[in-house]
Amino acid sequence: MNFITHFGRYSLMLKDMIGRPENGKVYWKEFMLQCKDIGIGSLGIVSIVSVFMGAVSAVQTAYQLVSPLIPKSTIAQIVRDTVILEFSPTLVCIVLAGVVGSKIASELGNMRVSEQIDALQIMGINTKTYLVLPKISAALLMIPLLVIISMVLGIWGGRLAGNASGILSNDTFDRGLSESFKAFNVWFALIKAYTFAFILSSIPAYYGYHVHGGALEIGRSSTKAVVVSCIMILLADYALAALLL
Amino acid sequence: MIEFKDIKKKFGDKVVLDGVSHVMETGKTNLIIGTSGSGKTVLQKCLVGLFEPDEGEIIYDGKSFTEMTEDDRKVLRQQIGMLFQGSALFDSMTVEENIKFPLNMFTHDSHSKKMDRVNEVLERVNLKDANKKFPSEISGGMKKRVGIARAVVLNPKYLFCDEPNSGLDPVTSMVIDKLIRELTVEYNITTIINTHDMNSVMEIGDNILYLVDGKKEWSGNSKDIIFSDNKQLNEFIFASEFLQDAKSMRMMEAKDKKATDEIKKQAEELKK
Numbered sequence: 017m018n019f020i021t022h023f024g025r026y027s028l029m030l031k032d033m034i035g036r037p038e039n040g041k042v043y044w045k046e047f048m049l050q051c052k053d054i055g056i057g058s059l060g061i062v063s064i065v066s067v068f069m070g071a072v073s074a075v076q077t078a079y080q081l082v083s084p085l086i087p088k089s090t091i092a093q094i095v096r097d098t099v100i101l102e103f104s105p106t107l108v109c110i111v112l113a114g115v116v117g118s119k120i121a122s123e124l125g126n127m128r129v130s131e132q133i134d135a136l137q138i139m140g141i142n143t144k145t146y147l148v149l150p151k152i153s154a155a156l157l158m159i160p161l162l163v164i165i166s167m168v169l170g171i172w173g174g175r176l177a178g179n180a181s182g183i184l185s186n187d188t189f190d191r192g193l194s195e196s197f198k199a200f201n202v203w204f205a206l207i208k209a210y211t212f213a214f215i216l217s218s219i220p221a222y223y224g225y226h227v228h229g230g231a232l233e234i235g236r237s238s239t240k241a242v243v244v245s246c247i248m249i250l251l252a253d254y255a256l257a258a259l260l261l
Numbered sequence: 262m263i264e265f266k267d268i269k270k271k272f273g274d275k276v277v278l279d280g281v282s283h284v285m286e287t288g289k290t291n292l293i294i295g296t297s298g299s300g301k302t303v304l305q306k307c308l309v310g311l312f313e314p315d316e317g318e319i320i321y322d323g324k325s326f327t328e329m330t331e332d333d334r335k336v337l338r339q340q341i342g343m344l345f346q347g348s349a350l351f352d353s354m355t356v357e358e359n360i361k362f363p364l365n366m367f368t369h370d371s372h373s374k375k376m377d378r379v380n381e382v383l384e385r386v387n388l389k390d391a392n393k394k395f396p397s398e399i400s401g402g403m404k405k406r407v408g409i410a411r412a413v414v415l416n417p418k419y420l421f422c423d424e425p426n427s428g429l430d431p432v433t434s435m436v437i438d439k440l441i442r443e444l445t446v447e448y449n450i451t452t453i454i455n456t457h458d459m460n461s462v463m464e465i466g467d468n469i470l471y472l473v474d475g476k477k478e479w480s481g482n483s484k485d486i487i488f489s490d491n492k493q494l495n496e497f498i499f500a501s502e503f504l505q506d507a508k509s510m511r512m513m514e515a516k517d518k519k520a521t522d523e524i525k526k527q528a529e530e531l532k533k
Contacts, residue, residue: 038366038367039365039366039367041365042365042366126352130347130349130352131345131346131347131349132349132350132351132352134311134343134345134349135343135345135349135351137311137338138309138310138311138338138341138343138421139338139339139363139366139367140334140335140336140337140338140339140341140367141366142335
């Protein structure tokens with residue numbers, strides 16, 4: 017299948033998933049379940065990645081800033097801006113494409129192969145609305161929240177590492193954080209988070225929903241979903257930076 | 262009643278259904294039989310709308326399914342129950358939740374009313390004690406019974422079963438057949454079953470459609486099969502020597518009975 021066919025089927029899936037729920041309560045329950053799976057389920061890995069990302073960023077920036085003319089507080093500024101602009105939205109979303117994306121693709125793929133999607137369809141349920149829409153909506157709500165948590169933890173990791181390794185004191189780090197801060201950077205990071213959340217939930221949903229075959233195909237489509245999501249996140253990252261910065 | 266006329270379906274160049282027509286009767290167990298690849302599953306999937314036929318018409322109690330809008334089909338589908346070959350139970354839900362799911366989705370009854378209905382169907386399929394178990398914790402036969410319970414919980418008018426006996430031992434197969442037959446008569450459902458199982462054919466075959474290479478080769482009921490001289494049907498149904506012997510014995514018994522009845526009739530006439 018070529019790119020145009022995939023894109024056409026992907027667009028049709030997105031169009032068809034917008035429909036009136038058969039029963040709002042059941043859909044709400046499914047949405048909350050997805051919020052829990054995507055949000056709470058990914059919190060651990062996001063926290064670990066964010067703290068270490070901030071810590072490494074502080075140590076490596078200090079290693080490269082050898083000039084005595086540059087104040088130490090600059091390290092905090094660099095950590096803050098790299099974490100907010102790039103590390104938290106992009107790196108965390110690439111990690112989430114692996115964690116959440118593979119889960120969505122394999123869950124839907126397994127449902128397709130074991131005829132659970134057919135069973136829902138025969139009951140008269142719009143399977144795209146019931147299975148895909150709550151996943152994408154939950155990702156759009158939870159992933160920006162995870163990115164905000166990641167920003168806080170990343171900066172805190174940098175502060176902790178800077179102080180622990182004796183590079184700069186907590187006071188110097190805090191002063192550096194408030195110097196030349198641009199609120200737009202946070203908005204830009206959130207725009208990226210929403211875009212990436214949509215990519216990393218809808219692409220795996222497409223690959224999972226359209227699986228044909230057995231266990232081998234579920235694995236293949238799950239891998240393909242993660243690879244395509246990561247590439248699309250990187251392309252969107254560049255496009256947004258070129259457009260908005 | 263479900264009637265289908267001249268159903269044709271192709272996948273690429275391969276013709277899977279080639280002008281199949283038949284009437285599935287209400288309150289009866291209608292069987293679709295045939296070798297692997299004869300088009301049974303594709304025909305059933307066309308009937309429920311999972312595949313669109315290339316040509317032909319499907320009529321549910323006078324309403325053309327092929328010409329219905331997707332919204333009308335959604336309404337009709339609430340009157341259709343389906344038992345899948347692998348049961349297709351939702352892994353993340355318990356037996357009770359699986360059966361309750363269609364009620365949650367399509368009714369606005371109170372929780373207690375829904376639970377009453379769930380318990381009623383659970384009792385009907387003899388699974389009262391397994392209600393809190395997950396599909397992974399129950400046997401294949403139990404899964405089929407849960408599948409049947411979920412299919413009938415909304416009191417459907419039409420019940421489709423895809424290979425309900427596959428992977429089951431003969432005793433459990435008979436239990437499932439008996440259950441499907443009882444529910445069909447009890448609720449006056451139009452039941453359509455795809456099967457390979459010869460026990461099912463002989464036990465519950467009220468109306469049988471035999472497909473060969475996507476074409477209707479023979480139709481009749483389980484009694485007609487014994488006396489049929491259709492070579493392909495005989496080779497398919499009575500494949501083993503044991504079954505051929507069984508057929509010969511049944512035919513001899515029937516002939517003996519016919520002869521006895523004839524003698525009795527002549528004796529009565531002579532008496533008169």
